[in-house]
């Protein structure tokens with residue numbers, strides 16, 4: 214998926230463990246999803262100066278990004294990397310399309326309806342839930358109530 218092992222991919226080859234260290238950092242709000250699952254992690258490169266990590270926020274001004282940067286730094290330090298730089302790349306803008314099938318499945322299991330136009334209740338799969346609040350527990354989620362089982366749940370909004 215990251216092009217490693219593909220000849221001529223044009224990327225600095227990165228020891229798998231560096232990438233794995235960074236890729237295992239989880240979203241502070243959705244601990245079942247890693248930043249790789251979410252598509253936030255764009256690149257991990259090793260240069261003479263150290264490790265460069267490029268991330269793209271889920272949406273501009275997402276308050277979780279500061280925490281994610283701190284968590285990446287902590288994970289790298291724990292793994293013995295002291296020279297690193299974390300670049301926050303705003304463009305191209307993150308979209309929910311960068312969230313893979315695996316991430317969507319984990320999200321639903323966690324009780325959050327994954328980003329889609331046709332939201333279903335993560336508990337009973339009923340469609341046409343009622344929108345309660347456009348901004349739920351965080352700005353990137355809407356609060357909905359299932360019209361079948363009556364359970365409230367978060368919907369990760371589509372961007």
Ligand SMILES: [Zn+2]
Nearest residue numbers: 334337359362
């Ligand atoms: Zn339901």
